[in-house]
Amino acid sequence: RKEVEQDPGPFNVPEGATVAFNCTYSNSASQSFFWYRQDCRKEPKLLMSVYSSGNEDGRFTAQLNRASQYISLLIRDSKLSDSATYLCAEKLNTGGFKTIFGAGTRLFVKA
Amino acid sequence: DAGITQSPRYKITETGRQVTLMCHQTWSHSYMFWYRQDLGHGLRLIYYSAAADITDKGEVPDGYVVSRSKTENFPLTLESATRSQTSVYFCASSESRLADYNEQFFGPGTRLTVL
Numbered sequence: 001r002k003e004v005e006q007d008p009g010p011f012n013v014p015e016g017a018t019v020a021f022n023c024t025y026s027n028s029a030s031q032s033f034f035w036y037r038q039d040c041r042k043e044p045k046l047l048m049s050v051y052s053s054g055n056e057d058g059r060f061t062a063q064l065n066r067a068s069q070y071i072s073l074l075i076r077d078s079k080l081s082d083s084a085t086y087l088c089a090e091k092l093n094t095g096g097f098k099t100i101f102g103a104g105t106r107l108f109v110k111a
Numbered sequence: 112d113a114g115i116t117q118s119p120r121y122k123i124t125e126t127g128r129q130v131t132l133m134c135h136q137t138w139s140h141s142y143m144f145w146y147r148q149d150l151g152h153g154l155r156l157i158y159y160s161a162a163a164d165i166t167d168k169g170e171v172p173d174g175y176v177v178s179r180s181k182t183e184n185f186p187l188t189l190e191s192a193t194r195s196q197t198s199v200y201f202c203a204s205s206e207s208r209l210a211d212y213n214e215q216f217f218g219p220g221t222r223l224t225v226l
Contacts, residue, residue, distance in 0.1 A: 042219070042220075043220055087153065099156075099215060
């Protein structure tokens, strides 16, 4: 089993829709989780960190469910510009900064 | 310009040749990383470095060599390139302070094709 698993999609949604992605992780001791956004043929960029209490940034909400070992990303009122691949990441609790990334979920928002 | 840069951006080489991918950052970040990204696998860690002269293996280190003689540079060398090393390579850096949510900043990537 991969350490971090995501549904590859693609998710095809109309503008204005709400879409949610889940990402499961296998290391129960991990403390820190992230969502990165990657545009086609570009480098990943941090979208948001995922805090234990959950966090919201505008139209984006990230949640952590430790009992079931998954994190989620909710995008409300989707925009065309939200079309990208969303990578979840888990920073291992082994010291240092070793981070494991999922393979990504592709989102297409259409007009 | 400040930031993290990679060179070359595109490289075509032949099986058996040695190739070095360069990575340079201007933030004085202590941590630097090399990833490869392939369809279906996402980003996989090749090597990382906690500081100058300190490096450690990641998930897929075989066939790669790294060095870190200066904080700002972290070159990745493919000693004898193979077709399976055709990939997009990303370098990243991160601050050194001990915080759980330190972001990794990625370079623009190098697209390597091994014929």
